[in-house]
Amino acid sequence: MQTIVYYTTGILVLSVFIFIWLERKFPYTKGMPIFRDGFWVDLVWYTFIQSYFLKIFIFDYIIMPLDRTWHLSSLHMVTSWPVAVQVLFFLVVHDFYIYWFHRAQHHSKLLWRTHEAHHSNKEVDWLAGTRSHSLEFLINQTVEFAPIVLLGANPIVVPIKALLDAVWGMYIHSNIDVRSGKLQYFINGPEMHQWHHSNDRAVFYANYSTKFAIWDWLFGTAYLPGHRKPDEFGLPYDYPRDYFLQHFFAVKRVDEKRLAAKYPLFRAYHFSRQGITEWVKRRWRGTKSVVEN
Ligand SMILES: [Zn+2]
Ligand SMILES: [Zn+2]
Numbered sequence: 002m003q004t005i006v007y008y009t010t011g012i013l014v015l016s017v018f019i020f021i022w023l024e025r026k027f028p029y030t031k032g033m034p035i036f037r038d039g040f041w042v043d044l045v046w047y048t049f050i051q052s053y054f055l056k057i058f059i060f061d062y063i064i065m066p067l068d069r070t071w072h073l074s075s076l077h078m079v080t081s082w083p084v085a086v087q088v089l090f091f092l093v094v095h096d097f098y099i100y101w102f103h104r105a106q107h108h109s110k111l112l113w114r115t116h117e118a119h120h121s122n123k124e125v126d127w128l129a130g131t132r133s134h135s136l137e138f139l140i141n142q143t144v145e146f147a148p149i150v151l152l153g154a155n156p157i158v159v160p161i162k163a164l165l166d167a168v169w170g171m172y173i174h175s176n177i178d179v180r181s182g183k184l185q186y187f188i189n190g191p192e193m194h195q196w197h198h199s200n201d202r203a204v205f206y207a208n209y210s211t212k213f214a215i216w217d218w219l220f221g222t223a224y225l226p227g228h229r230k231p232d233e234f235g236l237p238y239d240y241p242r243d244y245f246l247q248h249f250f251a252v253k254r255v256d257e258k259r260l261a262a263k264y265p266l267f268r269a270y271h272f273s274r275q276g277i278t279e280w281v282k283r284r285w286r287g288t289k290s291v292v293e294n
Contacts, residue, residue, distance in 0.1 A: 005157045009164040016168045020127040020175050029178045029195055029230065030124070036285055037124040039132070039242065041278055046244040047131045055138050064147045077153040087154045088161055092212065095145045100216040102141065103209040114251040115140075121247070123235040125198045130174035134251060169212050174198070185225065189214040196224055199231030243274065 106116035173194035197208035207224035
């Protein structure tokens with residue numbers, strides 16, 4: 002088990018570098034910097050801190066107690082299946098679920114509050130997909146991993162599935178100009194998912210698929226207008242830049258600038274956070290120009 006975790010982590014890290022390289026080489030939106038707006042919030046808060054703590058919560062405080070109560074895993078419902086079949090089964094079933102849940106999030110005002118964070122980046126790249134409201138993450142990951150454990154799947158299905166999620170997530174959000182032709186009818190990619198993140202009414206109710214684009218084509222929600230690209234990405238309204246405010250915003254609409262003007266403590270936090278980000282950006286630009294010279 003430990004070995005598979007090492008392997009999957011290695012593949013994940015390698016994939017990050019490959020996607021960054023491909024984004025530089027074949028950009029969908031030209032001129033997007035690596036450290037785009039919101040990069041650090043996505044990396045530090047959403048990718049590392051939020052997912053680390055929520056994974057512990059989901060497995061130790063939801064899935065395991067459920068299994069201790071129901072003893073479902075001891076029935077070994079899928080245990081005898083080959084691992085590849087187990088992975089494929091959970092991949093397709095969960096992807097079908099996520100298509101409908103995602104579609105519901107765009108149609109319900111209440112559920113939209115758990116999804117707007119995901120659409121808030123104005124620049125969409127390999128990392129942008131990690132931005133997911135904690136409640137959305139909690140629901141989707143529980144629905145994804147609880148059946149794997151409760152149906153008695155091989156334990157290595159969990160890290161394999163997590164790796165597939167991460168790499169596929171990076172791929173569909175990546176700023177890479179992919180032209181996959183007929184494959185885009187089956188396998189989802191940036192061609193359709195970059196459109197899903199555009200600030201364009203035409204696609205607010207389209208391109209809900211995550212891994213398999215076939216759901217969008219089957220259920221009439223596919224949008225793929227040839228070689229045309231979106232003019233703008235993100236939300237049509239102002240959205241906070243801070244992780245905690247982004248969560249608060251789902252409950253109560255607040256204006257970050259007005260809060261900073263009103264509360265000195267928040268102002269101090271807000272500007273120190275902004276200062277650190279600007280400092281890192283300046284350092285990065287400095288290092289780059291030294292290398293280029
Ligand atoms: Zn969406
Ligand atoms: Zn997305």
